[in-house]
Amino acid sequence: MxxxxxxxxxxxxxxxxxxxxxxxxxxxxxxxxxxxxxxxxxxxxxxxxxxxxxxxxxxxxxxxxxxxxxxxxxxxxxxxxxxxxxxxxxxxxxxxxxxxxxxxxxxxxxxxxxxxxxxxxxxxxxxxxxxxxxxxxxxxxxxxxxxxxxxxxxxxxxxxxxxxxxxxxxxxxxxxxxxxKGHMSEVIRITGRSGHSSDPGLGINAIELMHEVISALLKLKEDFKHKYSNSSFTVPQPTMNFGHIHGGDNANRICGCCELHLDIRPLPGLSVDELYVQLHKATESIQKRYPGSVELISLHHPIPxxxxxxxxxxxxxxxxxxxxxxxxxxxxxxxxxxxxxxxxxxxxxxxxxxxxxxxxxxxxxxxxxxxxxxxxxxxxxxxxxx
Structure with missing residues (x-):
């Protein structure tokens, strides 16, 4: 042929x-x-x-x-x-x-x-x-x-x-x-303890704990701008996007679980392992107060x-x-x-x-x-x- x-x-x-x-x-x-x-x-x-x-x-x-x-x-x-x-x-x-x-x-x-x-x-x-x-x-x-x-x-x-x-x-x-740039898609899952909303002491509110995590991540996101830069890119720093969040099931129930899905785009040469260390640091204080309450789950293997x-x-x-x-x-x-x-x-x-x-x-x-x-x-x- x-x-x-x-x-x-x-x-x-x-x-x-x-x-x-x-x-x-x-x-x-x-x-x-x-x-x-x-x-x-x-x-x-x-x-x-x-x-x-x-x-x-x-x-x-x-x-x-x-x-x-x-x-x-x-x-x-x-x-x-x-x-x-x-x-x-x-x-x-x-x-x-x-x-x-x-x-x-x-x-x-x-x-x-x-x-x-x-x-x-x-x-x-x-x-x-x-x-x-x-x-x-x-x-x-x-x-x-x-x-x-x-x-x-x-x-x-x-x-x-x-x-x-x-x-x-x-x-x-x-x-x-x-x-x-690379690509990471990650889930942060907070597991608290559900209870009746009339008494906050009955439970551990996962949404409130997620608020702490997001605050830490926003600081990390800002740190990216000052710590890493590559002028070859139109967006010169690594980016972090909060793409999806869900937690709770009813207004009168203490939220027992909350999930945040985020996307990170690392620059070439930026270690993916280092970024995972940074993500774990963002949840460190909650893990110490409530052991086992935080999971970090990858939606797919990271792409450098x-x-x-x-x-x-x-x-x-x-x-x-x-x-x-x-x-x-x-x-x-x-x-x-x-x-x-x-x-x-x-x-x-x-x-x-x-x-x-x-x-x-x-x-x-x-x-x-x-x-x-x-x-x-x-x-x-x-x-x-x-």
């Missing part, structure tokens, strides 16, 4: 969008990504890639794919995730699983975040002469980036995966991203920040190809886990992050040709004879 056996670019895009592969913490939404993985493997084998598929040890029914072409060490790894976020059908004007062309746009769930990236890579590879490939090319497709990032956490299970360079195709409008040196060969090449200076962003990707492979790493892909996780997600048609040319330049620079 040859590159001519591949479907058209539009058809590949269409077929990827048509396969639901939602990842979610809610089991009612969560789905396997196996059909997407199998389809990508089929197309990549057509282009002469050897494919290996691993079911995740941490999550059965979810899969990673690694495709390799070329011998020797090093080479270029192009990586993306195969899952999408859930969607609200009432807010979509188009079928999320049918690629719809309208007003110069391709609409569909995953059109830019980020199934479409694989169609771009396949199309560009089909236009390059594999006979003059000089270094290994690897394509990685991961599971569950939108929730646990367990796929990226397990890439080391692929034997001898040691690329020189890695590009993650998240939507950046093909502008290179050399740094991003990411940074690649701006003077690295990959960043400098990407800036030249993109004709744009590399940037730091506040959202996070799989980059810190792939960087652990020992490769220079950056994030650069088609589409705008402003469209990610939005109803009527779309790719601008006018961006297709420039994106393909930039990806082709990247591949030619590292893996093909001129």
């Amino acid at each position: 040859s590159a001519s056996s591949l479907p058209s670019f539009f058809s590949m895009y269409q077929q990827l969008i048509a396969l639901p592969s939602i990842s979610a913490t809610d089991p009612k939404w969560d789905q396997s990504n196996k059909k997407v993985i199998d389809l990508l493997a089929q197309w990549l084998e057509t282009l002469g890639f050897a494919c290996e598929i691993n079911e995740l040890e941490s999550q059965r029914g979810k899969y990673n794919l690694l495709a390799r072409r070329g011998s020797g060490n090093g080479g270029l790894l192009l990586s993306g995730h195969t899952d999408t976020v859930p969607y609200d059908a009432n807010r979509w004007n188009y079928d999320p699983f049918k690629l719809t062309e309208q007003d110069g746009r391709w609409y569909g769930l995953g059109s830019i975040d980020m199934k479409g990236f694989f169609a771009f890579v396949l199309q560009v590879l089909s236009e390059l002469n594999s006979a003059v490939q000089t270094r290994p090319i690897m394509i990685l497709a991961t599971a569950d980036e939108e929730t646990t990032m367990n796929g990226a956490r397990e890439v080391s299970r692929f034997a001898n995966l040691k690329p020189d360079y890695c590009v993650i195709g998240e939507p950046t409008e093909m502008r290179p991203v050399y740094a991003h 920040g990411f940074q690649q040196a701006t003077d690295s060969a990959l960043v400098q090449l990407a800036e030249k190809i993109a004709q744009n200076e590399a940037q730091a962003v506040n959202y996070c990707t799989e980059a810190p886990f792939l960087q652990e492979l020992g490769c220079e790493t950056l994030v650069m892909g088609p589409g705008s992050i402003k469209q990610a996780h939005q109803p009527d997600e779309y790719l601008s048609i006018e961006s297709i040709k420039p994106t393909q040319e930039k990806l082709k330049s990247l591949l030619k620079s590292y893996c093909f004879e001129e």
Whole structure:
């Protein structure tokens, strides 16, 4: 089989969008990504890639794919995730699983975040002469980036995966991203003792104790501004957001339990362990007064920040190809886990992050040709004879 056996670019895009592969913490939404993985493997084998598929040890029914072409060490790894976020059908004007062309746009769930990236890579590879490939090319497709990032956490299970360079195709409008913040989602649960509201001494009010915790966290949040700073980011300090709080069940009952859900975005280089120490300090006085009353629960494993040196060969090449200076962003990707492979790493892909996780997600048609040319330049620079 040859590159001519591949479907058209539009058809590949269409077929990827048509396969639901939602990842979610809610089991009612969560789905396997196996059909997407199998389809990508089929197309990549057509282009002469050897494919290996691993079911995740941490999550059965979810899969990673690694495709390799070329011998020797090093080479270029192009990586993306195969899952999408859930969607609200009432807010979509188009079928999320049918690629719809309208007003110069391709609409569909995953059109830019980020199934479409694989169609771009396949199309560009089909236009390059594999006979003059000089270094290994690897394509990685991961599971569950939108929730646990367990796929990226397990890439080391692929034997001898040691690329020189890695590009993650998240939507950046093909502008290179050399740094991003991490992500922690934590629950602080206060367990007091319920009782009749007419006599406060009968119980321990969890809401009142949570008030103390929030006061300590607000001070910690303010300390972030003075203790940590990175001017590369539009928001230069780590952020903390109180996203959800619930406690009690009735006005005339002493609240027995209160939960706060918070989000922390650490800067690159800021130890996640240090942040956990700070969170425990915020509840320390309550723990001493009421042993066992405070729990700190992670909604998912923490994702550290990411940074690649701006003077690295990959960043400098990407800036030249993109004709744009590399940037730091506040959202996070799989980059810190792939960087652990020992490769220079950056994030650069088609589409705008402003469209990610939005109803009527779309790719601008006018961006297709420039994106393909930039990806082709990247591949030619590292893996093909001129």
